Amino acid sequence: MSMAQKPMTDLRIGVFQYRHVLRLDWMLLILVGILAAIGIITLYSADRSASITPPYYVKQMRFLCVGLVLAIIVACMDHRFLVSLAPVGFVALVGLLVAVHVAGETHK
Numbered sequence: 001m002s003m004a005q006k007p008m009t010d011l012r013i014g015v016f017q018y019r020h021v022l023r024l025d026w027m028l029l030i031l032v033g034i035l036a037a038i039g040i041i042t043l044y045s046a047d048r049s050a051s052i053t054p055p056y057y058v059k060q061m062r063f064l065c066v067g068l069v070l071a072i073i074v075a076c077m078d079h080r081f082l083v084s085l086a087p088v089g090f091v092a093l094v095g096l097l098v099a100v101h102v103a104g105e106t107h108k
Contacts, residue, residue, distance in 0.1 A: 015077060015078060015081050016078070017076060017077075020075050020077075021072065021076060024075060040057050040064070043055075043056050043057035044057040
């Protein structure tokens with residue numbers, strides 16, 4: 001039985017493959033970084049109130065750093081591992097939707 005004929009569940013799946021980082025679309029990454037920088041600069045220039053601690057642009061920079069770390073982790077993951085998590089993710093998301101329907105409140 002060749003490798004192409006084996007079902008996905010029989011394949012050995014490695015969670016992380018660091019070589020995927022080398023295959024990133026660097027132009028896309030640079031353009032997204034420029035767009036994020038423009039957004040943070042805009043928030044910095046628009047934030048005139050000193051009463052908010054921390055300012056919005058600082059919060060946005062934190063979210064950007066967390067998102068960057070998560071994006072690198074997901075980029076290093078083997079896509080077959082992510083496919084194997086799909087049924088669990090689907091059940092979890094449907095459960096969250098039901099929880100919102102049951103415990104959620106309607107306003108206006």
